[in-house]
Amino acid sequence: xxxxxxxxxxxxxIVLEIIEKAKEPLKAYSILFSVQKKGIKAPPQVYRALDRxxxxxxxxxxxxKNAFVACKNDNCTISNATAFSICDNCEMVTEISNPKLSKYxxxxxxxxxxxxxxxxxxxxxxxxxCKKNKI
Amino acid sequence: xxxxxxxxxxxxxIVLEIIEKAKEPLKAYSILFSVQKKGIKAPPQVYRALDRxxxxxxxxxxxxKNAFVACKNDNCTISNATAFSICDNCEMVTEISNPKLSKYxxxxxxxxxxxxxxxxxxxxxxxxxCKKNKI
DNA sequence: TATAAAGTTGTTATATTATAACAATGCGTA
DNA sequence: TACGCATTGTTATAATATAACAACTTTATA
Numbered sequence: 001x002x003x004x005x006x007x008x009x010x011x012x013x014i015v016l017e018i019i020e021k022a023k024e025p026l027k028a029y030s031i032l033f034s035v036q037k038k039g040i041k042a043p044p045q046v047y048r049a050l051d052r053x054x055x056x057x058x059x060x061x062x063x064x065k066n067a068f069v070a071c072k073n074d075n076c077t078i079s080n081a082t083a084f085s086i087c088d089n090c091e092m093v094t095e096i097s098n099p100k101l102s103k104y105x106x107x108x109x110x111x112x113x114x115x116x117x118x119x120x121x122x123x124x125x126x127x128x129x130c131k132k133n134k135i
Numbered sequence: 136x137x138x139x140x141x142x143x144x145x146x147x148x149i150v151l152e153i154i155e156k157a158k159e160p161l162k163a164y165s166i167l168f169s170v171q172k173k174g175i176k177a178p179p180q181v182y183r184a185l186d187r188x189x190x191x192x193x194x195x196x197x198x199x200k201n202a203f204v205a206c207k208n209d210n211c212t213i214s215n216a217t218a219f220s221i222c223d224n225c226e227m228v229t230e231i232s233n234p235k236l237s238k239y240x241x242x243x244x245x246x247x248x249x250x251x252x253x254x255x256x257x258x259x260x261x262x263x264x265c266k267k268n269k270i
Numbered sequence: 271t272a273t274a275a276a277g278t279t280g281t282t283a284t285a286t287t288a289t290a291a292c293a294a295t296g297c298g299t300a
Numbered sequence: 301t302a303c304g305c306a307t308t309g310t311t312a313t314a315a316t317a318t319a320a321c322a323a324c325t326t327t328a329t330a
Binding site: 282290 | 307
């Protein structure tokens, strides 16, 4: 129940709240615009908060969109294993939480002997709605 | 043997060559700088070539780095399934071609009923060399 | 208490990445 | 030829992100 929100600074809380309320991934500058009434005035303030929230696992960055979403998993405190599905048409983004998938990827290792401690996976396609409406 | 390079325009060939020669992922503006002696003067010329080459599957974009690498698979003509391993220390990027992995991901479908036609996966960790030197 | 250390914030400026918009050119083909 | 169409060149600007440093807060410690 009690989130680690106590450990967040004022700006971090402001930024986190706005991302959590949003229904879609938010861009940094749209966040900046939204929080100007709350006293955050400049890009570095937003980007610093975003960086911190990412490290804490509170939010994730959708790399292919330069946008940010809240982590759907309440207990999430790390950010080392992320998977998303992204609709090419309506741009909807959903975090995938599939234990089999995460297990498979966490255990994956290739021929080079490199071992991974982090991954990010982005799937693209048409969501159910868009598939219906377009075909 | 014969590549589809015949279908590339002049600028596309120039950009592809420089990416293929490079040992690491190249940024768009570093490409721009390198090809100015060949007559390419402005960002849109580079970005247009990059877009085309990506569509053709000749190169891939490393989303977490905003950088571009040549596809290692000679026969690659599509760009819908990519996986990379990225060293957090030396920034080395390697394209993973692991049939089991690609099969697994190509067949993956989640509970939402969404079906994917494309994915991009980026693994992070320490490469063999860096692991040795740091630990 | 005071004062250092570390972290957070605010601020200005600027770097980096990417695209809009439109004119000019070349090229196949009807 | 003259049309359509893709590619190219060009200028300007949009969008994304960070450097650098001063001010302020909190905590830690002498």
